Amino acid sequence: MKESTVSTKVMIAILCLGVSVYLTVYLVQGWKEDVVTTYAYIYSLDVGQEAQGILVREEIPLAGGGGYVDQILPEGAKAAARDPVALVYSDPSALTTRQSIRSLEAEIEQLQYAYNDRTQNTDAARLDAQVISSIVALRSLAAKGDLTGLDDSTLNLRSMVFKRDYTYADAGAAGQLAQLISDKQAQLAEMNRSLNQVSTTVYAPVSGTYSAGVDGWEGVVTPAMLDSLTADGLEALLAEKHSPDPSAVGKLVTGSSWYYAALLEGTDTGLQKGRSYTLSFTGDYYGQVRMTLERVSLEGQRTLAIFSCRSNLADTAMLRIQTVDVVARTLEGIRVPRKALRVSTEDVKGEDGSVSQVNRYYVYTVVSSQAEQQEVEVLYSSDTYYLVRPVDQTSAGRLRAGDEIILNSSGVYDGKVVR
Numbered sequence: 001m002k003e004s005t006v007s008t009k010v011m012i013a014i015l016c017l018g019v020s021v022y023l024t025v026y027l028v029q030g031w032k033e034d035v036v037t038t039y040a041y042i043y044s045l046d047v048g049q050e051a052q053g054i055l056v057r058e059e060i061p062l063a064g065g066g067g068y069v070d071q072i073l074p075e076g077a078k079a080a081a082r083d084p085v086a087l088v089y090s091d092p093s094a095l096t097t098r099q100s101i102r103s104l105e106a107e108i109e110q111l112q113y114a115y116n117d118r119t120q121n122t123d124a125a126r127l128d129a130q131v132i133s134s135i136v137a138l139r140s141l142a143a144k145g146d147l148t149g150l151d152d153s154t155l156n157l158r159s160m161v162f163k164r165d166y167t168y169a170d171a172g173a174a175g176q177l178a179q180l181i182s183d184k185q186a187q188l189a190e191m192n193r194s195l196n197q198v199s200t201t202v203y204a205p206v207s208g209t210y211s212a213g214v215d216g217w218e219g220v221v222t223p224a225m226l227d228s229l230t231a232d233g234l235e236a237l238l239a240e241k242h243s244p245d246p247s248a249v250g251k252l253v254t255g256s257s258w259y260y261a262a263l264l265e266g267t268d269t270g271l272q273k274g275r276s277y278t279l280s281f282t283g284d285y286y287g288q289v290r291m292t293l294e295r296v297s298l299e300g301q302r303t304l305a306i307f308s309c310r311s312n313l314a315d316t317a318m319l320r321i322q323t324v325d326v327v328a329r330t331l332e333g334i335r336v337p338r339k340a341l342r343v344s345t346e347d348v349k350g351e352d353g354s355v356s357q358v359n360r361y362y363v364y365t366v367v368s369s370q371a372e373q374q375e376v377e378v379l380y381s382s383d384t385y386y387l388v389r390p391v392d393q394t395s396a397g398r399l400r401a402g403d404e405i406i407l408n409s410s411g412v413y414d415g416k417v418v419r
Contacts, residue, residue, distance in 0.1 A: 053262035058255035076314025208252035213318035216242030
């Protein structure tokens with residue numbers, strides 16, 4: 001009886017010991033902090049300064065005499081002298097007629113396309129396959145949001161449908177198609193005659209780039225005035241208000257170059273005459289334009305800068321007063337989260353014996369299963385990340401894009417086993 005009791009006590013003690021060991025290990029692992037990591041990657045950053053300014057061009061407003069305007073040329077198109085640029089209608093119903101004319105012209109074009117190609121691919125089964133292929137291609141363009149070839153794809157599909165219909169028809173189908181084209185052309189001629197009776201054509205007086213946007217600044221600001229423009233003068237211009245001529249149907253930009261007169265706060269901008277800079281537009285036009293700095297003037301606590309450009313005229317012809325970012329330089333480095341960067345302060349003794357404190361910045365990366373310290377230089381700081389580069393860019397063990405970086409810093413040191 002006693003032997004049985006002793007054995008039971010021993011077994012209970014072993015069981016309690018095992019449970020205690022398990023709970024201890026579980027608690028230790030529960031208190032142990034998991035390593036949180038992320039990956040570093042290459043990042044480019046444009047560093048610049050905001051500026052407010054005005055676009056300056058050689059411009060001629062085009063008077064139409066009032067009425068209902070229909071543009072012949074698209075925005076930003078080139079026009080030669082005496083080219084028609086717009087139609088002005090005295091009757092508001094003429095706009096509806098003009099729209100009908102455009103639809104009829106497109107229909108005649110499709111019919112002629114089908115008629116001229118009627119001798120090719122006339123096999124019915126092959127035409128069925130071509131129609132299906134055209135539908136699939138059109139669906140693919142729409143799904144990708146690619147509208148560059150939409151007109152051609154639509155025209156091709158409608159032409160295939162026309163050809164298919166006339167392939168299945170009788171032998172006189174080609175003649176019927178020719179007669180239909182002739183009837184449509186007669187209808188088009190009659191509509192054009194009625195439209196000409198209530199329309200006036202506006203022609204380009206000189207060659208240039210056409211724009212439908214007029215704002216009343218045409219002739220107020222010109223390239224000739226930029227040489228004598230001051231910061232105070234530009235500030236006064238930016239405060240002015242101008243109304244467009246209600247009779248104008250558009251304008252012609254006659255010069256090959258356009259300008260942007262900018263006003264920047266401060267004089268420590270680093271801008272240098274003759275250099276090219278990227279101007280980032282973020283208002284009415286979203287895009288970046290490369291421009292040359294023609295003139296820079298430091299006046300008081302402000303900087304006047306005159307930029308010129310010979311491209312992007314069609315994109316910017318309707319812009320006037322704009323706020324832009326003048327990108328002075330582009331930084332490229334490795335982007336790391338803010339919590340990944342560590343800092344330590346060291347005492348450095350100078351040549352004269354004085355001691356100064358210097359900050360050293362570094363991150364920890366995971367190499368195999370250990371933490372490895374990488375010293376870095378901070379290039380740029382934001383609210384969420386740092387842009388850094390290795391201090392020793394020739395070292396084989398330097399920080400690189402794709403390295404796994406440790407975010408949590410509790411108890412992490414160089415050489416610590418983290419996995």
